Amino acid sequence: MRDTIFALSSGAPPAGVAVIRISGPKVRFGLETIVGFVPAPRTAKLATLRDGSGLLLDHGLVFYFPAPASFTGEDVAELQIHGGRASIAAVIDCLSRLPGYRLAEPGEYTKRAFENGRMDLTAVEGLSDLIRAETEAQRRQALGQADGALRALYEDWARRISHARAMIEAELDFSDEEDIPGSVSDKIWPTMEELASEVASHLAGAKAGEIVRDGFRIALIGSPNVGKSSLLNTLTQRDVAIVSDVAGTTRDVVEVRLDIAGQLVLLQDTAGIRDSDEVIEQEGIRRSKAAADSADLVLELRDARLLENNKEIESLTDRTTLAVWTKADLVSVSEPATPDGAILVSSVTGSGIESLLACIAQKIKECQVGADEILPTRTRHQQYLSVCHRELVTAIETITAPTELRTEYLRNAANSLGRITGNVDVEDLLGVIFSEFCVGK
Structure with a gap:
């Protein structure tokens, strides 16, 4: 027992x-x-x-x-x-x-709910995300997934594929029967093309789903003493990073979590970028550039006093970048001219901070077009959906292949959807998924 x-x-x-x-x-x-x-x-x-x-x-x-x-x-x-x-x-x-x-054991209640058919794997993952939700956007996305939104979508897709396979096999097995239409394929394959298009569109929204769940990454990049750590402390409203006039104080990436406009933001302070022969500082600079490469948005900080001399600083990254001119309180000119799209801020007086936050919120919004829709939220969802799409496209495009082979591609596509929800061969995933839960859930 x-x-x-x-x-x-x-x-x-x-x-x-x-x-x-x-x-x-x-x-x-x-x-x-x-x-x-x-x-x-x-x-x-x-x-x-x-x-x-x-x-x-x-x-x-x-x-x-x-x-x-x-x-x-x-x-x-x-x-x-x-x-x-x-x-x-x-x-x-x-x-x-x-x-x-x-x-x-951790997650055992939820595991039993899955084993007894009370939840599918997407609902389990949604519940895990709901427990950990820090922002309103995360709560909405996780709650929809925990309530079975992804399950309903994927099961509908699997049902449509199963229907297509059944019709094709009926045509093969009973081609001589009068009540089996002879042009089933003419109707089935266009519906599979529509489904492939839906899967592709769904996959295209994966980035938006990931940003909600894992956070929007912002890297503060710039030369030493440009005000990165000061801006980090101002945005977080606490002393997270050490601020000093000594160049090269920040040697490693310092990351903090913020809630901006209901979205989780991972804000990263980085080492100042400059030519250096010091080994530890070189490693810090390497990590700074790596943070910029993986960020969803780069805030490229520049000293606003350079504007007085009309100096230009070479761009440090070719990623999506927002130029932020710092130390506005030290500029002698009351309203220095800034390049189009740039923001002038002061971590001392707080001027321009609200404008910067509004601009960040807009950048997040642009990256989350369609985020209110039902979207894949995990890498394993994307992997199986990619397989499903590939098998659908192969079945559709291999017109000269035997019909039996094309239906096998359809079966593979349906099985991939089943692995997302847990209906097919996912025993190796269970330990990983349920280990995320705390005891008592």
Whole structure:
């Protein structure tokens, strides 16, 4: 018989209320032992919790969710007790001594929900992302995925492919029958072309989905003492980086997480770029350039005092770049002329910071066209979708190939979709996916 698992599913103690979740075949036995009865399904019942010897453990609310209408698809109970460490430890200790009971492993509740058909893998991943969501955009995207938006889309695509295969095979097997149309292929392959186009469009939005989930990367690039660390501290509103007049203070990439316009932003302060013979500084400069290469946006910082002499600085990167002129408070001219598209800021007075934030928000928006749609959010989604698209295109374009071979390409395409949702051969993925969860979920 399968173990009955239990764990603290609420936040770390102390807290006002602690929720201990139990799932498995011996839930009713556990309730009868500790509470003395099994409450009506999905109904809160105030109860006294005692151990096997009758010792009082706590008072709390008890819920019972019989299978299969529960989160895991098994019998589930929740004990809502006082959130003190001693109360939680007493109940956990009592449960651990019940036969067939053990502490849950990380993600085990969700894994059982998947195994019992309550969730597919995309919903599991969406739930994981929802737990970790830091911004409003992440919350919306993760909640849609956890609610089955991706699953519905991919299962519809798989159904359409299965229908196409069935019609083609029917034409092959019953070509002499009058009720089987002789021009099935004339209708099926155009529908597969439409589907291939939908998959390609879906894949094209993967970058927007990744930015929401993983964050929009911004690298602060510029020469030493141009004000990168000062700007980082101003944008984060705290002293994250050391600020000094000594050139080369920043030797490594310093990354902080910000919420800008509801989007997660990973802001990176980097070492000043200049010619140097010092080994450690050279490594810092190499990392700075690597950060610029991988960034979604580069803020190329320049000292605004150079504007007074109409000097120009060579661009440091050919990526999407926003020129930011710093140290505006040190410029003697009240309103120095800046190149088109550049922003003039001061980390001392705060002037231009709001304009800079608005410009960053606009850049993020431009990179997230279609982000409100249903989009793939993980690399494994993209890999299987790419295989699906490739197999669809191959089936469509190999006109001279035997029909049986073309239908095999369609089968491969459908299997790739099944691997995303967990319907086909994903055993090797399960440990990786569920290890992301905390104990109690």
